[in-house]
Amino acid sequence: MSDSLTKLAYQTFQQGKSYFGVAHKTLSTQLTQWVAPQSRPERQIHSISPQQLLILQQKLNAILEVDWQDAQNGVYPASILFDNPWEDFFRYYPEVWLDLPAIWNRTQNKKYQDFSSSIDTEGYPSYYLQNFHHQTDGYLSDRSANLYDIQVEILFNGSADAMRRRILAPLKQHLSTFSNPKATRVLDVACGTGRTLRFLRATLPQAQLYGTDLSPAYLRKANHLLSELPGELPQLVQANAEALPYLDSYFHGITSVFLFHELPAQARQQVIEECFRVLQPGGMFIICDSIQLSDSPEFKLMMENFSTMFHEPYYRHYITDDLIERLKTAGFQNIEQQVHFMSKYWIARKPQ
Incomplete structure (x- = not known):
């Protein structure tokens, strides 16, 4: 297939x-207003103006163009542009709808730390025991894990993976300075369902x-999802990012995607310091x-309302936090910032 046809696809x-x-x-909003009009009063967000919609569309077009260009430039194979969990989508999408009554009930009763009796909540930090995104059983159930990627893609109108892939170009460029690709070690902190690791494997096969x-x-x-890929299976470990179970100066590169807005300020700092500890001098x-x-x-109002609309209790502090400091x-x-x-x-x- 020609480049122009691939880009069109x-x-x-x-x-x-x-x-x-x-x-x-749109449908879920209408259903909420029809079935449970009083269940989520705090989730009524201000309307987005036509000008804001235009800005969002321009920003979306821009990130998709960067995504395409990175594939064209060989940062990663073009095939991962079409990597989407279709099997999970068809299997679990109906459960997204079936989960709505439980979400409405928890929201109406302001039960934001509500977990099923079958869920073991011992040993987790208190800030983690939340129904983030109004997820049933927070992040501690198989059902939540099955629905997460679908829900995040819905939230970002299909652009979540394109945003994840923006970490790949700077990391690959950094690791290209090492003479032995097989010896490079990369850690993804808060890897979730492994979406970022899938893209890292495609970009850094060795x-x-x-x-x-x-x-x-x-x-x-x-x-389960990573075992479908060719090559060596990433080593996965259950661990709190505030106390990573690795030796000092072990990794050449570390990534963390969509974690920091779900951490209170003190935990943010501790995670950053742990990543510094386990990163090699000169690492990224x-x-x-x-x-x-x-x-x-x-988008000030939209960001400020996001914390209640999707139950993100630490988001309001995050959006004004100075992560460079x-x-x-x-x-x-040598800290750089990008926005996509x-x-x-x-x-x-990390200094040499």
Whole structure:
């Protein structure tokens, strides 16, 4: 297939994911107003103006173009542009709808730390025991792990993977300076279901990959999805990112995607310091997370309401937090920032 046809296929693919996200959110909003009009009063967000919609569309088009160009430039194979968990989508999408009554009930009764009796909550930090995104059983059930990727793609209108992939170009460029690719070690902190690790494997086929997460359910899901890939299976470990179970100066690169907005301030700092500890001198640490107020002040109300709309109790502090200062406090230097669509990136280096 020619490059022009491949690009058209990719644009059509992304447009379909975007339309699906919009359609789902529209239908679920209408259903909520019809079935449970009083169940989520705090989730009423201000309307987005036509100008804001235009800005969002321009930002979305821009990240998709960067995504395409990175594939064209050989950062990663074009095939991962079409990597989507279709089997999970058809299997689990009905459960997204079936989960809505439980979400409405918890929201109406303000039960934001509600877990089923079958879920073992012992040993986890208190800030983690939340129904983030109004997820049933938070991040501690297999059902939550099965629905997560679908729900995040719906939230970002099909652009979540494109945002994840923005960590790949700077990391690959950094690791290209090492003479033995098979000896390079890369850790993904809070790896979740393994989406970022899938992209890391496609981009760095010879590297030794590692992943940590607090949720055993999400690690089971990640292990299942990653076992489908050729090559060496990433080593997955259940661990709190505030106390990583690795030796000092062990990794050449560390990534963390969509974690920091779900951490209270003190935990954010501790995770950064742990990543500094286990990173080799000269190593690179890349954070991908939500944009902050300083990046898009025109979306101030939308960001401020996001914390209640999707139950993100630490998000309001995050959007004004100075992560550059936190990285410098830990010892990182030469810190770069990038913004793509609704995500922000910090690319930091540990001094030689």
